[in-house]
Amino acid sequence: MPPVRTEDEWIDYNQYRQQLQAAWLRLSDVDPPLNPRLIGEPGLGKTTLACAAARALRSDVYIFQCTVDTRPEDLVVTPVITGNRKIEYRASSVVSAMIRGGILILDEGNRMPEKAWASLAPLLDGRRYVDSTIAAIRIPAAPDFRMCVTMNDDSSVFDLPGYIQSRLKPKIELLPPPWAIKEEIVALKCPGVDAELLNRMFAELKARAAQQCGDSVRDILSLAQYARKLQHGNFDQPLRKAIEQILTAPGATAAT
Ligand SMILES: Nc1ncnc2c1ncn2[C@@H]1O[C@H](COP(=O)(O)OP(=O)(O)OP(=O)(O)O)[C@@H](O)[C@H]1O
Ligand SMILES: [Mg+2]
Known part of the structure; x- marks a missing residue:
């Protein structure tokens, strides 16, 4: 091999x-x-x-x-x-x-x-x-x-x-990284995401963390990548749509 x-x-x-x-x-x-x-x-x-x-x-x-x-x-x-x-x-x-x-x-x-x-x-x-x-x-x-x-x-x-x-x-x-590191990871792995979109995304993620949503680093990267694609395709409310389709709804048990 x-x-x-x-x-x-x-x-x-x-x-x-x-x-x-x-x-x-x-x-x-x-x-x-x-x-x-x-x-x-x-x-x-x-x-x-x-x-x-x-x-x-x-x-x-x-x-x-x-x-x-x-x-x-x-x-x-x-x-x-x-x-x-x-x-x-x-x-x-x-x-x-x-x-x-x-x-x-x-x-x-x-x-x-x-x-x-x-x-x-x-x-x-x-x-x-x-x-x-x-x-x-x-x-x-x-x-x-x-x-x-x-x-x-x-x-x-x-x-x-x-x-x-x-x-x-x-x-x-391994414990989940602090927010500053999560932001660095997104900047490294999804370069080119609009700063305004990123700010709104992290505000949403922090609110979800307060509700014990447990979004993984992979979820966060997928969210940033998808929201950016939707924005590029001129979708209405790209962040909201991406959250709905990528993240688990608060209160749901397993990530699917
Ligand atoms: N500290 C970090 N620096 C850079 N990238 C990171 C970091 N943490 C997570 N990632 C990114 O998060 C994603 C998920 O990472 P990875 O696949 O290694 O997770 P895992 O813990 O092995 O997941 P699984 O349990 O599903 O196998 C990858 O795209 C990886 O690049
Ligand atoms: Mg793995």
Whole structure:
């Protein structure tokens, strides 16, 4: 699997990027790098932070998207039948990162069942290898290999078993950014939005926050982008229309 090419920038706050990079440091030959867990609400910026922190270390980034259907072998090596009826063994992005010494992001880790996590246990402690039962080989990680896991704290996910939780430390819990940072993020990711529209948008968002609406950073970016498109198309009341179609009505439970 090739590394991912992401240019998505991260504006740091609460020193999250430094915490993540500190966890990956190796201060001596016997000092192991840690496997941090980034936890936070959906759309808060966890994947973006992990990619940006990895890129800042000039490392190749590999992402494995975890799902409820992830099987242990999907994380390691899977057999594929080729055109001339031969069996080829394909390495996962986990193994590609391990061999090439890149940084692996296990994205949405707690969507993955315990059985799949069990196959990663030796990779997450001092052993730093995985076994492929299908290819009957043991694959050691290169010294530069690092990893982190992102996780949502919603209820539609598995609780990780204790022996896996204890290998995924430190736990870096992301809180939503302060308003000034949200404004910086919008300015960076949606350049060209009219200042007047932005002012009205943030006034609405602050009023909604007082009603515990929980709009994520992703929601705010989508709102700014859509309101701008509507304004460009000469819609009446572009902001009102965008709020109606992008954000969850106050009092509604889940973002859809
Ligand atoms: N501090 C930040 N600096 C720059 N961009 C940010 C920041 N926080 C969030 N974003 C932007 O918000 C959007 C959502 O971020 P991202 O996809 O990383 O969130 P997530 O927490 O991984 O979401 P999910 O739980 O759905 O996977 C992206 O467009 C990202 O660029
Ligand atoms: Mg994500």
